[in-house]
Amino acid sequence: MTLSEQQALDAFGALSQETRLRMVKALVVAGPEGMPAGAVADAVGVPASSASFHLAHLERAGLLTSRRESRSIIYAADYAGLSALVGFLMLDCCQGHPAVCAPAADTCAAASCCLPAEVVTELADPVNP
Amino acid sequence: MTLSEQQALDAFGALSQETRLRMVKALVVAGPEGMPAGAVADAVGVPASSASFHLAHLERAGLLTSRRESRSIIYAADYAGLSALVGFLMLDCCQGHPAVCAPAADTCAAASCCLPAEVVTELADPVNP
DNA sequence: TCGTCATTTCCATGATCCTTGAATGATCGG
């Protein structure tokens, strides 16, 4: 759940390349179903060999998963890996500094996507302050 | 407040290098006061010229700020830049996907560092469900 | 088994990055 420094370095390196960042975006919107390697190659507009290189890079970095489905290989976003990277950035890297985490949590709440159930119930029923 | 794709690429690239990641960590714990370039060089154990190279890289990427103080140049973590990167990772990159944001917000809440005031009051006083 | 399709691996080229010592700048005390 929590990333080692080396894992974080690999993940940051993987995301620091335009083609790979676009691939991650495309696969996140594609959802847990994912999409075949060829479709990713078409989506980002690179030849198959380049796509394969970058997809392998992202998978090594723990940002994607892959599974074979008959003749195709389906790549999908690794949501756990992505959230672990967010967690690393906030906690390990930034020591949970409020100036970093608060705006992030704010942004997150504004997107109304992700307030954790534990926090909601704890706040609605404050047993232990 | 929100990062362009190019800015995010630069920031990820900046954090994908061990020396630079250690520099950011050191400067985050150093607080808003920051520390002189020489102290950062000593903290991460690299010669002055390497330190200067990496500090400039991090500043270009929007992760650090610098100011001159007599003979020294003080570097400090750019908390706004760091939180913007977290925001980019959650929203632009991952489309605010709950599977990414929820665990992150969870982690954040567990560290009890950063629940935004807006969310707390809104939950304590639910006017519009 | 053969041919086809989807993907990966191989390989060579070019680009980018990291490192360090030496040179250059900027600032202050005397």
Place this chain on the structure above:
DNA sequence: CCGATCATTCAAGGATCATGGAAATGACGA
């Protein structure tokens, strides 16, 4: 103004990475 201090810039080396065509692999259908 001079020397000392703290930091950046320059230049050259070595390392790593990105690209894309060609060949190889693996899976499927006829």
